[in-house]
Structures are given as structure tokens and as C-alpha cells.
Amino acid sequence: MGPVMRMIVTRPEPDAQASAERLAALGIEPILAPLLTRQNLSARLPPAEGFAALAVTSANALRSLAERPDFTGLLGIPLFAVGDRTAHEARQLGFSEVHAAQGTLDDLATLIALARPDGAVLYPCGKHLSGDLAHALAPQGLMVVTVPVYEMVAETQLPEPLARALSERTCGAVLHYSARTAQIFSALVAPHLPEPERRHLAMLCLSENVAAPLIETHFNRVMLADHPSEEAMMALALAFTREQTGP
Structure with missing residues (x-):
């Protein structure tokens, strides 16, 4: 051996x-x-009622949401996850409707565009974004509210x-x-x-x-x-x- x-x-x-x-x-x-180490940011989330969908590109965003006092109000919003692993984490946390894309931001934008949510998309994310979901969905006429909820500290x-x-x-x-x-x-x-x-x-x-x-x-x-x-x-x-x- x-x-x-x-x-x-x-x-x-x-x-x-x-x-x-x-x-x-x-x-x-x-x-x-x-x-990198995750640190939560204290940004206020807009009221959940104003959103038709939730977009998540990392499990870290979900973990930061789960540590917030206003977390349970989000669980009823249809959630669109970037891939299977993030979708699995969302289901574990109690989200009732979870859709998984194929693993990239473009895949996620396509999935949301095809679902045509009837209202704005809430995108809780990291402070250092590797892609722009709002820009990707703008041609579809969908409004994305981007809220950094965590920072990865190097x-x-x-x-x-x-x-x-x-x-x-x-x-x-x-x-x-x-x-x-x-x-x-x-x-x-x-x-x-x-x-x-x-x-x-x-x-x-x-x-x-x-x-x-x-x-x-x-x-x-x-x-x-x-x-x-x-x-x-x-x-x-x-x-x-x-x-x-x-x-």
C-alpha cells in the first residue's frame, strides 16, 4: 500500500x-x-409580505438568515436556490417551497425567469458578490432587492x-x-x-x-x-x- x-x-x-x-x-x-470566516451583518430586511420569491446563492446566506429574529416570516416565500446543496439546506431550515437550479448564477436567473414570480425577488447575499442577480433578471422585468446579510472575512x-x-x-x-x-x-x-x-x-x-x-x-x-x-x-x-x- x-x-x-x-x-x-x-x-x-x-x-x-x-x-x-x-x-x-x-x-x-x-x-x-x-x-474565510462568516460574520453576520446587521442590515434590516424589508417586510417579507412585499416579496413573491426568495433567491439564495449560498448556504451561508441561509445560515445568516436563520440566526436573525425575523427569520420565520420568510419560510412561506417560494425559495429559489442556486443548486441542490443550498436547496437541501433550505429544506432543513423549514422553507416550504424550494426550487433548485443547476449550480450557477445564470442557471438560477433562468429558473426564476421561467417561474415568473408575481412580484419582487428578495436576494439575501454576502457582502462580496461574485455575480449580479438583479442585472441578470432586469431584462425579464423582475425587480430584485439585494440585501447583504453576511460578510466572509479573510x-x-x-x-x-x-x-x-x-x-x-x-x-x-x-x-x-x-x-x-x-x-x-x-x-x-x-x-x-x-x-x-x-x-x-x-x-x-x-x-x-x-x-x-x-x-x-x-x-x-x-x-x-x-x-x-x-x-x-x-x-x-x-x-x-x-x-x-x-x-
Whole structure:
């Protein structure tokens, strides 16, 4: 039996722990190094009665909503989630009508446009938006009220488990789920890792958009998931492991 494959998980908690458990089930040793931490914002939500639909592009938005005193008033609004995982989280929290798109903002905009909600769409989101849902739905004549309800705060120095794994060269790959964590990883790691080593360390990325900041800083050994989902990321991690260590 060859050495155990070790992989760094950069996504925030609690998702980092969930990914770590799935990696461990595949026989891969996870190294947890979240590069972002969720902090709730105190923005007031408009009254729920004014909305025909709720749009959600991340589980973090749902978690922040669930921690607000006015949360239960939202549970009866039809909810449109960016993908299956976010939809599952919404159902767990008690939303009565949940529709799941195929995983991207464009998919979500299409799903909402086809549903033709009879009124405005409430879009609780993060402070750092990667896409503009209001802009995407404007041609359909749909009004989107965008309310940032949380902020993902970046680490300003290398988390100790990540620094140790890099210095000991005991890590085979790094999992990246968002362009922002990829940017933070590049900024924190590139100064400590010579370019030849950057070219060697494998980057397993959710999408091309996620990979872009890594390629810019010469992390050139980039592999993309077949689909922007956790299932596809785990399939990629397993395929990479088998390629390196044999079945």
C-alpha cells in the first residue's frame, strides 16, 4: 500500500468539516485550513409580505438568515436556490417551497425567469458578490432587492495547518470552492512557495472562475470538477488520488 494522499481544504466552516469527512471516507487525509470566516451583518430586511420569491446563492446566506429574529416570516416565500446543496439546506431550515437550479448564477436567473414570480425577488447575499442577480433578471422585468446579510472575512496570515503542510511538503493537492478563497490562498501562499513548487502542487477547483486567480500566480497544475458541485469535487479528488497512488 502506498502513502496516504493528503489534501488541504480551504473552504469556510461548517462546509470545511463536511468536505473533510467526505475526503476521509474516500481514504484521503484532509487538512483543514479555512481561509474565510462568516460574520453576520446587521442590515434590516424589508417586510417579507412585499416579496413573491426568495433567491439564495449560498448556504451561508441561509445560515445568516436563520440566526436573525425575523427569520420565520420568510419560510412561506417560494425559495429559489442556486443548486441542490443550498436547496437541501433550505429544506432543513423549514422553507416550504424550494426550487433548485443547476449550480450557477445564470442557471438560477433562468429558473426564476421561467417561474415568473408575481412580484419582487428578495436576494439575501454576502457582502462580496461574485455575480449580479438583479442585472441578470432586469431584462425579464423582475425587480430584485439585494440585501447583504453576511460578510466572509479573510484570514490575513497562513493558518498553521496549511503552513506546516506546505513546509513539510506533505500535501498532494488543495481543494478550492470559490474564486475568493483561491485569491486569498494565492496571496498568502505564493510569497512562501517558490515558483517551481507552485507549479507542482495540484489545485482541484470547482470551476474555471475559481481556478483563474491560481493560474495568475503560477499555480499551473490545475484540475477542474466536471460540474460545480461537491459530488464532482469528491470525484475529482478520488481520480487524482488514484492517478498518483494507484488503485
